Amino acid sequence: MDIVPRGGGSNLRGSCVPNNSIILDLSKMDKILDIDVERKTADVEAGVILEDLNSELEKFNLEFPVDTLSKEICTIGGMIATNAAGSREIKYGRMRNWVEELDAIDGKGNFRKVSKNDVSDFSGMEGLTGVIIRAKLKLIEKPKRTSSIVQSDSIEEIIKIIKKLKLERDVSIIDILDRRVSSLLGWKYRYHLIVEFESERGKIKGEEYCKINEFRERIYFQLASKEYYVLEDARFFIDKIEDFIVYLEEEDIPFFGGMGIGVLHPCFKANDKKRIEMLNLVRKLRGKISGKFGIGIQKKEFLDDIEVELVKRIKLRYDPGLKLNKGKIVDLSKEDIKTKKEIEKVQEDEEEIGFVGKAEESLIEISETEETQEEGLNGKTPQKEIEEFLDEVIKKEIDYMLESVKLEKEKREEEKEEVKIVEEVKPHLEISKHEEEEDSGRERVENFDKLLKQQQAGRLNLKRPATSAEEKALIDRILGNTLKSKSKESENDS
Numbered sequence: 001m002d003i004v005p006r007g008g009g010s011n012l013r014g015s016c017v018p019n020n021s022i023i024l025d026l027s028k029m030d031k032i033l034d035i036d037v038e039r040k041t042a043d044v045e046a047g048v049i050l051e052d053l054n055s056e057l058e059k060f061n062l063e064f065p066v067d068t069l070s071k072e073i074c075t076i077g078g079m080i081a082t083n084a085a086g087s088r089e090i091k092y093g094r095m096r097n098w099v100e101e102l103d104a105i106d107g108k109g110n111f112r113k114v115s116k117n118d119v120s121d122f123s124g125m126e127g128l129t130g131v132i133i134r135a136k137l138k139l140i141e142k143p144k145r146t147s148s149i150v151q152s153d154s155i156e157e158i159i160k161i162i163k164k165l166k167l168e169r170d171v172s173i174i175d176i177l178d179r180r181v182s183s184l185l186g187w188k189y190r191y192h193l194i195v196e197f198e199s200e201r202g203k204i205k206g207e208e209y210c211k212i213n214e215f216r217e218r219i220y221f222q223l224a225s226k227e228y229y230v231l232e233d234a235r236f237f238i239d240k241i242e243d244f245i246v247y248l249e250e251e252d253i254p255f256f257g258g259m260g261i262g263v264l265h266p267c268f269k270a271n272d273k274k275r276i277e278m279l280n281l282v283r284k285l286r287g288k289i290s291g292k293f294g295i296g297i298q299k300k301e302f303l304d305d306i307e308v309e310l311v312k313r314i315k316l317r318y319d320p321g322l323k324l325n326k327g328k329i330v331d332l333s334k335e336d337i338k339t340k341k342e343i344e345k346v347q348e349d350e351e352e353i354g355f356v357g358k359a360e361e362s363l364i365e366i367s368e369t370e371e372t373q374e375e376g377l378n379g380k381t382p383q384k385e386i387e388e389f390l391d392e393v394i395k396k397e398i399d400y401m402l403e404s405v406k407l408e409k410e411k412r413e414e415e416k417e418e419v420k421i422v423e424e425v426k427p428h429l430e431i432s433k434h435e436e437e438e439d440s441g442r443e444r445v446e447n448f449d450k451l452l453k454q455q456q457a458g459r460l461n462l463k464r465p466a467t468s469a470e471e472k473a474l475i476d477r478i479l480g481n482t483l484k485s486k487s488k489e490s491e492n493d494s
């Protein structure tokens with residue numbers, strides 16, 4: 001049986017749905033342990049509800065700035081685990097930017113003090129790597145806010161305004177309501193922008209501002225009461241978002257969302273078939289299927305190979321026995337468990353030769369010490385390290401292709417010479433052979449050019465062959481070195 005950590009249960013992706021599991025409810029761990037007004041930090045237990053924290057902070061004119069629309073129910077632990085994004089993401093970023101440190105229990109039952117550098121091993125992992133029990137959060141001084149409402153019949157005009165607003169530092173929210181959502185909520189059938197400023201610039205101030213803010217916060221609940229309770233969270237760069245909006249309009253799908261960060265919430269009634277079609281289109285337009293609400297059990301199939309690989313590695317590092325939140329984000333296959341067993345076997349071998357080190361669950365931990373774990377390896381987070389490792393693998397693949405293309409060209413030159421000579425004797429046969437090879441050579445060169453262009457454009461997404469061979473080689477190399485140096489040491493000792 002696995003253990004499913006649960007905060008407020010407000011996630012929208014089935015991230016804490018049990019499946020023959022034990023649910024670990026953290027909602028009773030709801031104490032605010034300390035508020036340091038001078039340093040602007042708060043020390044809280046994982047089950048503290050966001051709204052409760054902010055009500056307490058208000059007494060000191062402080063605020064925790066990641067402000068989700070589920071603030072009345074979501075907990076700090078759940079927000080860290082999902083790397084929640086508030087309405088003011090354009091100004092304040094996401095949850096993990098605001099965590100100074102956290103305490104967690106990993107899948108092996110070990111207590112871990114996690115520093116800022118390694119927060120991403122838990123934040124965004126939806127409870128797969130550990131149960132968060134406490135966190136130290138950064139705070140801000142509560143700013144004065146005002147807002148403005150812009151309306152237009154033209155989406156082009158709205159996008160122009162958004163592009164300008166995005167550059168302004170005091171803008172904290174740019175929310176769009178399309179014409180359908182506007183009219184469903186009782187406004188005119190026009191596009192509306194609700195813009196929030198952390199300054200006096202907005203025309204709507206004081207009590208009026210509070211009313212507008214409350215209206216904005218209740219948009220989802222109002223739509224849900226009209227049966228539009230399935231909420232998506234597609235994310236785009238602003239240039240692509242226009243194409244997506246054209247599609248939503250053509251298909252008559254109502255939407256609202258945070259245009260400052262390029263997240264749109266198309267809304268659907270239950271079992272609307274257009275939803276899957278829309279998700280596929282998001283992928284085609286190179287948008288992110290889950291720009292805000294996480295993956296859980298609902299969005300697993302939309303992750304690409306590299307994302308899956310990264311999550312699996314981090315998961316196995318902290319929870320090799322697969323005790324936590326089984327089946328969320330990724331499915332771990334027998335092969336992955338075999339890798340884990342292989343690593344355990346290596347551990348046993350090491351123990352046999354008396355290596356008492358931190359050669360634990362994974363490739364990365366093999367090269368880490370207790371201290372580097374807390375401070376990040378060479379100042380890098382494990383995730384960063386994995387990314388660098390993948391870059392290295394990809395680079396090797398490109399080098400390999402470059403080399404093969406070179407060889408191919410040389411071979412073709414040589415063969416041209418050969419063909420010239422043989423041409424006189426058996427022209428037809430040899431020429432056709434040569435053409436065949438030239439075709440396959442050309443194809444490889446073209447493929448390589450394509451790959452290189454993709455890489456230069458920074459969107460290389462190689463469908464790499466399973467990296468296990470590479471990984472194994474690297475593990476062997478590291479372990480080989482470790483074992484060699486250990487046995488040298490023991491030779492020297494004896």
Ligand SMILES: Cc1cc2nc3c(=O)[nH]c(=O)nc-3n(C[C@H](O)[C@H](O)[C@H](O)COP(=O)(O)OP(=O)(O)OC[C@H]3O[C@@H](n4cnc5c(N)ncnc54)[C@H](O)[C@@H]3O)c2cc1C
Nearest residue numbers: 007008009010011015069070075077078079081085127132
């Ligand atoms: C109306 C509505 C509005 C929303 N608005 C937003 C929004 O603006 N921005 C946003 O990002 N999300 C939003 N959400 C989604 C949701 O509220 C967030 O994902 C929130 O962070 C979940 O917190 P929770 O405490 O409810 O976590 P839960 O739903 O209980 O759990 C979420 C995930 O975190 C894990 N988890 C929970 N607690 C812990 C812990 N202590 N340690 C380890 N793992 C843990 C669970 O296993 C699960 O995988 C909204 C949801 C609703 C219903």
